[in-house]
Each structure stands twice: as C-alpha cells, then as structure tokens.
Amino acid sequence: MTEATSARALKPWEDPNAKPFLQIRNVTKKFGAFTAVNDVSLDIYQGELFCLLGGSGCGKSTLLRMLAGFEMPTSGQILIDGEDMSGVPPHKRDTNMMFQSYALFPHMSVEKNIAYGLKRDGVPRAEIATRVTEMLSLVQLDGLAARKPHQLSGGQRQRVALARSLIKRPKLLMLDEPLGALDKKLREETQRELIKIQETLGVTFVVVTHDQEEAMTLSSRLGVMTAGQIVQIGTPHDVYEYPNTRFVADFIGSVNIFEGKIAEDADDHVVIRSGDTASDILVSHGISGVKGQSVAVALRPEKIAIERTLPESLPNRLAATVDDVSYMGNLSVFHVTLPTGKQVKVSQTNRRRSADDAIRAGEAVQIGWDGAASVVVTA
Amino acid sequence: MGRRGKRRGDGMTARGLFEWVGAKGRAFVVAAPLAWLTLFFLLPFVVLAKISLSESAIARPPYLPIWEWAEGVLNVSLNFGNYLFLAEDPLYLMAYLGSLKIAAAATVITLLIGYPMAYVIARAPQHRRNILLMLVVLPFWTSFLLRVYAWIGILKGNGVINNVLMSMGVINEPLVLLQTDFAVYLGIVYSYLPFMILPLYATLVKLDEALLEASADLGARPFVTFLTVTLPLSVPGIIAGSLLVFIPAVGEFVIPALLGGPDTLMIGSVLWNEFFSNRDWPVASAVAIVMLVVLVMPIAILQRTQSGKEEAN
Incomplete structure (x- = not known):
C-alpha cells in the first residue's frame, strides 16, 4: 500500500541517529489546581503524521494549543526544529493550526481567508494571487474564491480552513479534530485526501482526534492520551496488536x-x-x-x-x-x-x-x- | 366550496377556536406595538404636522385652524410660511448644524471611550463581566436631571475641579469650565456612554475567540488582529451604539441648557424657546418636523443597508 512509497515507511523513530523535529520535554500544564497535561515527553520526526488520540478532557487539545503558542507550559520545554519555543507568541511561530470550528473569518471571502497569512507576512500581491490559486486547486475549491464562508458546505469550509493553514508552508501543521464536523462518508474521503496532501507537501502534521478509527487510518504513529498523560506511543499496528495497558486495549478497537x-x-x-x-x-x-x-x-x-x-x-x-x-x-x-x-x-x-x-x-x-x-x- | 364551508362550520368547537387564535396570534402580537406607535407617535406627529401648517395667533390654542367649514364651503388654508421662515432666518440653520456637529463629535468621543470599555468587559471572566455591566448601568438609578446638575457642582468656578486644582497650586484663577461647549460635550458623553457600551458589548461578547487565535496563528500581531478581525466584526455594534447616542444627542435640550453657554446653539433650545418663550407653536412645530426628517433619513438608510445585509446572510 502506501507504506512502500511514502516517507513514513522510513520509520525515523527507529533510527537512533535521527533528530526529532518536534521535541516535547516533560511538559506540564496546570489550570489552577487542575493538571491538564502531566509531564508529557514526545518526539515527532520530520514528515510524520502524528495523531494524539484520547477522550474528551484527556489533555490532547491543551497539548496542541501549547505547540501553537496559545498556552504556555507550566513547566517543561517545547522545541521545534531545535528552537526553544518558550515565550514565543503564536504570531511569531512557523507553525499553523487548523481549528476544530475552522475559525474562518466570516467577513472575508474564501480567497481573502486563504491569503490572510501571506498578507500578514507582506508577500507581494502577485505572489499571493498565484499561491492562493495553487492552494484552491490543491484542496479542489477552484471557482469558489469569491464565496463567503456562510455560502459554503461543511466539507468546503473544512477545505478552506486546511488551505488557509497550509498556505504559509508551515514547518508544522496542527489539526484539531480536522474531520470532526463531517459526515461519515465525506470523512473517509477527506482522510485519504489529507494523507495525500501531507505526503505531497512533506509537512509534519500533528492531529488531535478522539476517533480511534481516524487515528488508525491517518497516522504514521499515534499517542494514546488519558488523564493528561501519553500512555502509549507507536504505529497503529503496534498500538492495536500490542497494547501496553488495559486502557489502550479497550480504547482502540x-x-x-x-x-x-x-x-x-x-x-x-x-x-x-x-x-x-x-x-x-x-x-x-x-x-x-x-x-x-x-x-x-x-x-x-x-x-x-x-x-x-x-x-x-x-x-x-x-x-x-x-x-x-x-x-x-x-x-x-x-x-x-x-x-x-x-x-x-x-x-x-x-x-x-x-x-x-x-x-x-x-x-x-x-x-x-x-x-x-x-x-x-x-x- | 361547499365542503370548505362545512368544515368551517364544525370548526367552531374549542379546538377550532384554538386554531383560529393560533392563526391570528401573529396578528395580535403585531397589533399591540402597532396600536402603541399609532397612539403615541403617529397621532402626535400628525397633530404636530397640522400645527406646523397653521398660522400663529394670539388665541388659545395660539394658532388658527387650517380648515373652516362655512356655508357649505370647506376652506383649507395651508400655511407653509413657517417652513419658509426657517429657511430665511439663519438662526435655525445654524442651530441645526450646531446640533448635528455637537452630536456627531460627541458620538465619536463616546465611541472612542466606550469601545475600549466594552472590549474589556467582553473579554473579562464571566463572573466579573456581570459586575462591570452593573457598574455601567448603575448611573441610571439616579435621575438624569440630577446627574447633569451634579456636573454643575463639579465644573463651576468654585466647584470641585477648580478647588482641587487651586489648592494644589496648579492654577491661580478658577478655570471657566461651566457654560462652555466643553461642558456640553462632557455632559453628552457622560450621559450617553452606557448607550454606546451596551450594544458594543453585545457584539464583542459574541466574537469567537478562535477567530482571534486563528489570526494570531497566521502571523498577525494583536493590533493587526484588532484591525482586520475584531473591528470589522464589531461594525453592527458600532452603528447601533452610535445611533443610540447620536439621535437623542441631536435633540438634546437639558444638557446644553444647564451646562452650555449663551453661544451653544442647539436646536433643542431653539425649539424650547419657540414653544414656551415666543409661544409660536406653528414655527416650533415646523422646527420639530424638520428635525424629525433630518434624523429619520439616516436611520432609514441604515435600515435598508442592514436588511440588505441580512438577506445576503
């Protein structure tokens, strides 16, 4: 299948010399007395599609928000491409995020939404136009550039959100429940497309999901989270066939x-x-x-x-x-x-x-x- | 046809009655405010319009009727002289312009002060939000008139501000604060600030935080996010708040009368003078009608654009 050709067949996590692209070191996040993320350490490699899988309230979204810079760790360190992200605000990070609600700007057209990130970087207008057109065709939305978000279907909005988060060619793309709002059939289609896009662009994806089937289909590796901790990290095959706890065995399948x-x-x-x-x-x-x-x-x-x-x-x-x-x-x-x-x-x-x-x-x-x-x- | 009639016949059971009320319920609901507006807005307006077209007289009421029935002949005499008079005497034009200018400037100042306040309240934690909103509304518990009077005590020559500044040695002579345009602006901004804050708050509190995060994530500094996301999405609140301040401010009478000086020319004072000092009801009515038209026009335009937008959505 895809394993033979794709980058993830390389299994960088098995290579002791490989340098992780994203390093999460003993990260803890507390909200008052509540510990949302508890001493999590995780290495993610270039080109991976890593899924954080867990039930609601397990801390997976908080971890993702710390990667994006919306929350700062209470303790611990996050390194992206070797760079310490402590105190770096979201707008200064070379990462992008696709929001669960998509968070499309309702007052802007599809085109303006997608171009937003490039415009902030002062990219010349002509280049913005070409890149937006490229993106529109990558996510198969050609011809919808002038629409407003409310004139789109759920699936189309999802694509706009994806295009908007990809256009800056981020080093790391975070996706919060990217397919959560789509119906089953559309979800399966979109899963395959998402993998294709990820492989075409070679961007490192970190996906948060509560849907174990989605995590199995999408990920090169996945981490199962519960109560603020990652209980098992491995390929979908490893996690399914060799669960290390009752919780993981029961949660997946x-x-x-x-x-x-x-x-x-x-x-x-x-x-x-x-x-x-x-x-x-x-x-x-x-x-x-x-x-x-x-x-x-x-x-x-x-x-x-x-x-x-x-x-x-x-x-x-x-x-x-x-x-x-x-x-x-x-x-x-x-x-x-x-x-x-x-x-x-x-x-x-x-x-x-x-x-x-x-x-x-x-x-x-x-x-x-x-x-x-x-x-x-x-x- | 016959069958329908029959159906209607047995429909006069309890259930039929219920259905009839249900079908007409909409009409009842609409009728109540309609009756209210007719009684307290439309009828007075018609009376006012009628007076504005009559001739003033030393009589009781102090104007002549516009129609007379004599020997089978109906004489209708419409006097447009009052409107012409308004156009002739520059006093009225100046008063209208003065009102519009003061109201517009006061609206902008209120917006500049009210927006940050509304923003802070909308972004405050839930439990603190209600307290802050309470504080915004709190002044309404005291009579408007009393609050304006209180400003006289603060602003006058030997008032609070001047006493404090003089005792601190900042100034040697009392500043002239009262009976100036400054005092009028201050009074209007102070009195109408809640009307600006509340609609702004209502718009800002609905703003999805994820939009701001998305903007930051895509590389926008907080200020750029404000300009490109927050501000455009709060335009409905800005419009609503500005209208709520601007419209009553144009016709404001109490504030310029109490805090303003002899130079402060506002149409509200002119209107008051015509009615009560000059007892020229027809001219006063004409002044009121023109003011209404001046104010209704922008609202009508706004309504059109708003409903157009809603259709687009």
Whole structure:
C-alpha cells in the first residue's frame, strides 16, 4: 500500500541517529489546581503524521494549543526544529493550526481567508494571487474564491480552513479534530485526501482526534492520551496488536479482557490461570513479570475462532453458548457466554454468502485461539 | 366550496377556536406595538404636522385652524410660511448644524471611550463581566436631571475641579469650565456612554475567540488582529451604539441648557424657546418636523443597508 512509497515507511523513530523535529520535554500544564497535561515527553520526526488520540478532557487539545503558542507550559520545554519555543507568541511561530470550528473569518471571502497569512507576512500581491490559486486547486475549491464562508458546505469550509493553514508552508501543521464536523462518508474521503496532501507537501502534521478509527487510518504513529498523560506511543499496528495497558486495549478497537495470575513464566511463553475462563490460557510470548502476579489477557474479537467443534491443535479452546448474533454484512459478531458466566465477543468475516449452516443464537459452540493471538497486559 | 364551508362550520368547537387564535396570534402580537406607535407617535406627529401648517395667533390654542367649514364651503388654508421662515432666518440653520456637529463629535468621543470599555468587559471572566455591566448601568438609578446638575457642582468656578486644582497650586484663577461647549460635550458623553457600551458589548461578547487565535496563528500581531478581525466584526455594534447616542444627542435640550453657554446653539433650545418663550407653536412645530426628517433619513438608510445585509446572510 502506501507504506512502500511514502516517507513514513522510513520509520525515523527507529533510527537512533535521527533528530526529532518536534521535541516535547516533560511538559506540564496546570489550570489552577487542575493538571491538564502531566509531564508529557514526545518526539515527532520530520514528515510524520502524528495523531494524539484520547477522550474528551484527556489533555490532547491543551497539548496542541501549547505547540501553537496559545498556552504556555507550566513547566517543561517545547522545541521545534531545535528552537526553544518558550515565550514565543503564536504570531511569531512557523507553525499553523487548523481549528476544530475552522475559525474562518466570516467577513472575508474564501480567497481573502486563504491569503490572510501571506498578507500578514507582506508577500507581494502577485505572489499571493498565484499561491492562493495553487492552494484552491490543491484542496479542489477552484471557482469558489469569491464565496463567503456562510455560502459554503461543511466539507468546503473544512477545505478552506486546511488551505488557509497550509498556505504559509508551515514547518508544522496542527489539526484539531480536522474531520470532526463531517459526515461519515465525506470523512473517509477527506482522510485519504489529507494523507495525500501531507505526503505531497512533506509537512509534519500533528492531529488531535478522539476517533480511534481516524487515528488508525491517518497516522504514521499515534499517542494514546488519558488523564493528561501519553500512555502509549507507536504505529497503529503496534498500538492495536500490542497494547501496553488495559486502557489502550479497550480504547482502540474492542477487546475481551480475561483477568488472571501468571501460573508459568518461561522465556518464550507464559501461562495465565484465569478465573474468567476457569482454565489456563497459553500466551506464546514472554513477558516481564513474576509468577503469581495479577495480569490480564487482552484478546481481540476477530482473533477468536468460533465453530461447533474446533480442531484440538488450538491450544486455547473453551466451550460456550451463543447469546446473540449480529449480522453486519461484512462480518458477524457473536456474543457468547462461558460456563463461568464471562461474556466474550467474537467476530468473524462472512466469507461465504450461504447462511444455511450458520451458527445461531442458543447453540453450544467452541471458541478458541492461537497462543500468538492474545497479549498480556500488566497495567 | 361547499365542503370548505362545512368544515368551517364544525370548526367552531374549542379546538377550532384554538386554531383560529393560533392563526391570528401573529396578528395580535403585531397589533399591540402597532396600536402603541399609532397612539403615541403617529397621532402626535400628525397633530404636530397640522400645527406646523397653521398660522400663529394670539388665541388659545395660539394658532388658527387650517380648515373652516362655512356655508357649505370647506376652506383649507395651508400655511407653509413657517417652513419658509426657517429657511430665511439663519438662526435655525445654524442651530441645526450646531446640533448635528455637537452630536456627531460627541458620538465619536463616546465611541472612542466606550469601545475600549466594552472590549474589556467582553473579554473579562464571566463572573466579573456581570459586575462591570452593573457598574455601567448603575448611573441610571439616579435621575438624569440630577446627574447633569451634579456636573454643575463639579465644573463651576468654585466647584470641585477648580478647588482641587487651586489648592494644589496648579492654577491661580478658577478655570471657566461651566457654560462652555466643553461642558456640553462632557455632559453628552457622560450621559450617553452606557448607550454606546451596551450594544458594543453585545457584539464583542459574541466574537469567537478562535477567530482571534486563528489570526494570531497566521502571523498577525494583536493590533493587526484588532484591525482586520475584531473591528470589522464589531461594525453592527458600532452603528447601533452610535445611533443610540447620536439621535437623542441631536435633540438634546437639558444638557446644553444647564451646562452650555449663551453661544451653544442647539436646536433643542431653539425649539424650547419657540414653544414656551415666543409661544409660536406653528414655527416650533415646523422646527420639530424638520428635525424629525433630518434624523429619520439616516436611520432609514441604515435600515435598508442592514436588511440588505441580512438577506445576503
């Protein structure tokens, strides 16, 4: 896919010699007694599309506003391209921001809105005109230059806001919930366009979003935030497949959590004794833990097989009763109950069209998974 | 046709009545202010217009009727002499111009003082905002007349200002502050400041902070942001506030009468003199009608532009 060709396949964060473009060092922001951002450190590299993902009030927007200069950190340091940003007001930063509300100037035409930043820099009029025209065609708004914001649709306004924030060729572009106000279909289209534009211009993007699907689709890496802290940073793949906490596992995608204790701890596998399943769960990766420690096994619904009888080669097999089946078209979601009373969510791709022998609610089935399918989280 | 009639017939149930009131409700709501305006504005205006077209007389009332019914003949005599008289005597023209000049200058000063105040109130934290607004409105709790009188005590020869300055040794002789144009400006600006601040505040408080941040983010210094974003977006408040100050200031009588000197020529005083000193009601009425026309014109133009803008939105 895009990975092979795009800049983000380079994975600069794995290169120990790479110099981060944006460095956030132990940044804390307090509003009175409330700590909005708590000791966050984060490196973002040139050309990345980094998503800050979290629920409302997790501090992601405050962090973004500190990057833009609308808020100053209570303690800690922010460096952009090696330059310390402490005390630098927003209008003196080479960064731009796309606001959640778009914040288009209602009294100016589309053209004037987009040209605003260049005009402030005293760019010659002829150059402004060419660059605005370029921008308009980049965001596919040719012909709408003379419209006022209130004469545009939501999607068009979003494009004007994007064009306005890109026209100064910022080193760093911050986007606050850039697609939040668009409907689902338009959002998916715009996501792809946003990635394309980002790759064309090579600008570093920092996107704030609460939508995990959006973060997965857009980002080269993402940081999951909660309660003012970043709990996990990684590629969408890493964060989804190897969540480091129950919170991350639960926040991104859906997950089944089995509580238990470490019963056997070897280098290449662990066995977790779980009361939820009334059995031992084999996990074929080593962990850093001690025998008897309380942990949880996180298991994604799509990694669980469900059949009337499963082959004995599967190391983890459990009997279960189907409570209900939701047919979603591309997949079916089964809610099953184990003999212990624990509910488990299983999803299966509908590979075949025929549904004559499909598993129905009330049936006794077996669910099972491979040792590599689950991940142990200690926190 | 027949069916409709029948429907109307059984519509006279409680529900039908309710619907009828519902449909006519709009008319009722509009009728109340319309009746008010007719009774207290339109009728007096017509009476005034009628008097302005009559001839003055030593009688009670002090003017002649404009129509007479005698022996089957209706004699209507419209006297435009009062209006011609206004045009002939430069006193009236000077008074009109003087009023407009003083009102316009006072409006600009009020705007210059009121805008920063409204801006600060609109940007203040929520809980402090209400206190500041209270302070703006607080003077209204005292009679307007008393407050203007209070200024006499402050400005007069042995008033507060002169006493303080003399005791500090800044001046040796009292300054002439009272009965000057300065005192009139001061009185108007002081009295009408809240009328400027309140509409300005209403516009500024609605201003989306994100617009200011967006402007800063795109490289505008705070002052440039003010000129390119805040000021253009507060134009409706500026217009509303300016009208609320300008219109009553043109016809202002009390302030120039109490604080102004003999040189302060304002149409309000002229009007008062014509009515009560000269007892020339027809000329006084003509003065009032002309003033109304002078004031209504700009409002009408403004209304047009405003409604045009709303249609565009």
